[in-house]
Amino acid sequence: xxxxxxxxxxxxxxxxxxxxxxxxxxxxxxxxxxxxxxxxxxxxxxxxxxxxxxxxxxxxxxxxxxxxxxxxxxxxxxxxxxxxxxxxxxxxxxxxxxxxxxxxxxxxxxxxxxxxxxxxxxxxxxxxxxxxxxxxxxxxxxxxxxxxxxxxxxxxxxxxxxxxxxxxxxxxxxxxxxxxxxxxxxxxxxxxxxxxxxxxxxxxxxxxxxxxxxxxxxxxxxxxxxxxxxxxxxxxxxxxxxxxxxxxxxxxxxxxxxxxxxxxxxxxxxxxxxxxxxxxxxxxxxxxxxxxx
Numbered sequence: 001x002x003x004x005x006x007x008x009x010x011x012x013x014x015x016x017x018x019x020x021x022x023x024x025x026x027x028x029x030x031x032x033x034x035x036x037x038x039x040x041x042x043x044x045x046x047x048x049x050x051x052x053x054x055x056x057x058x059x060x061x062x063x064x065x066x067x068x069x070x071x072x073x074x075x076x077x078x079x080x081x082x083x084x085x086x087x088x089x090x091x092x093x094x095x096x097x098x099x100x101x102x103x104x105x106x107x108x109x110x111x112x113x114x115x116x117x118x119x120x121x122x123x124x125x126x127x128x129x130x131x132x133x134x135x136x137x138x139x140x141x142x143x144x145x146x147x148x149x150x151x152x153x154x155x156x157x158x159x160x161x162x163x164x165x166x167x168x169x170x171x172x173x174x175x176x177x178x179x180x181x182x183x184x185x186x187x188x189x190x191x192x193x194x195x196x197x198x199x200x201x202x203x204x205x206x207x208x209x210x211x212x213x214x215x216x217x218x219x220x221x222x223x224x225x226x227x228x229x230x231x232x233x234x235x236x237x238x239x240x241x242x243x244x245x246x247x248x249x250x251x252x253x254x255x256x257x258x259x260x261x262x263x264x265x266x267x268x269x270x271x272x273x274x275x276x277x278x279x280x281x282x283x284x285x286x287x288x289x290x291x292x293x
Contacts, residue, residue, distance in 0.1 A: 001057050002282070003161070004196035005035050005075040008067050012075065014039060016057070017196065021065025022072055025056055028063070036077055036197060037247045040144055040160050057199070076119040077163050077197045078142060081247045083112040084238055085167060085185065089227050089253025107229045107237055112167075112251075116186045120195035123289040124168060126268060127187045132171035133268045133288065136254035137212030137220050137276035140165040141231055142197055143248040150239040155232035158244065161197040162208065164276045164284035167251045168192070171260050171267070192274075193249070198281040209279040210255065214272055222255035229253075 002017040003025075013026030014035045026034050033039035039056065087108035118124060126133040144160025168191035174184035185191075212220035224231065234250055259266040268274065268288045277283040 001060060001199045001202055002196045003036055003039075003077070003199065004194075005077055005079075006067075006072040007075060008072040015066070016060035017069070018060060018063065018065050020069060022067045022069060023060045023063045024066040025060060027066070028059060029056055031056070035075075035079075037079065037081060040142070041246045074120045074195045076114075076117060077194050078247065078249045080114045081249055082245070083114070083117070083249045083251065085110050085112055085251040086229065086234060086253040087181070089229055089234075090222055090255045091226060091228060092222075092256035103228060107234060109238070110181055110185060112191070113186050115188050116168075116190055117165075118189045118192045118286065120192065120284050120286070122192070122286060123189070124166070124192055124268070124274065124286045125187070125189040125291050126270060126288055127170060127190065128291045128293070129187075130170045130172050131267060132173075132260070132265070133190060134169045134171050134259045134265075135212055135214065135219070135268060135274050135276075136167040136169060136191075136258055137210050138165040138167050138251045138254050139208050139210050139224055139231075139278050140193060141235075141250040141252060143235075143244050143250070144246055146243060146245040146248075148239055148243040150236050150244070152232040152236045155235035156200070158235060159200055159231075160246070161199040162203055162278065162281050163194060163197045164210075164278045164281055165251050166192045166212075166274055166276050166284060166286065167254060168268075169258075169260075171265075192276075192284055192286045194284050195282055203280050208281070209277075211277045212254075212257065213275045213277075214259075214266075214268070216273075219259070220255045220257035224252070227253065 207225035
């Protein structure tokens with residue numbers, strides 16, 4: 001099942017994609033959930049293969065769509081939550097740095113604010129402070145069941161589903177300080193997430209492929225089975241130092257091929273169209289604009 005947040009008819013809600021349309025679960029459920037975040041927190045359901053589905057998902061399968069997809073505005077599938085981001089998580093990415101360093105023993109972790117991300121179809125903003133806005137296509141994980149010190153073998157039972165992410169970076173601002181990248185990762189609307197969440201039974205157990213295109217040109221292409229730190233290990237590591245909560249988001253790292261790695265670099269410019277596709281999930285699409293003075 002694919003679930004999304006949306007607005008239509010002057011109200012915001014969440015629903016399921018069914019037969020090319022949207023079933024309005026927010027209007028149909030009695031749980032009081034008004035978006036995916038409140039739904040996930042209220043259900044706190046498990047999505048490991050073979051687990052029973054929440055009644056809401058069964059309702060979505062049986063209902064006729066309330067809206068055509070073209071009639072709704074897609075909103076971010078996760079908002080005002082915690083965004084954990086992983087750096088250098090594909091083998092070729094470490095070699096891209098050309099610093100002779102060994103592969104990392106632990107994941108690199110940083111955080112993003114909710115204002116740094118926009119929804120599918122909304123413009124990504126190149127800030128006035130820099131011309132080095134870059135793309136980073138990623139597989140994104142949504143936590144459905146919280147926990148602390150989660151064992152890798154049990155980690156996927158805590159996953160609600162997957163979506164697409166463009167973990168955009170303002171490259172020169174990543175180097176303003178010696179030991180952190182926070183500034184360059186958190187310019188308002190410099191990245192994006194969406195368009196919807198594919199729940200775990202939709203995804204299955206096969207590796208996911210992430211591909212990034214800029215103006216139709218393939219720039220990044222890799223699969224989750226090549227990650228240095230697979231998704232279960234990321235969940236286990238993050239939950240070692242903090243309690244993961246339902247609705248938390250993990251950007252799992254970008255493959256090689258970001259604009260900064262070309263010679264000369266190929267940073268994003270106004271008018272560029274960035275598409276991030278994750279297999280069995282969908283495609284996140286955004287156009288770049290300049291910040292308004």
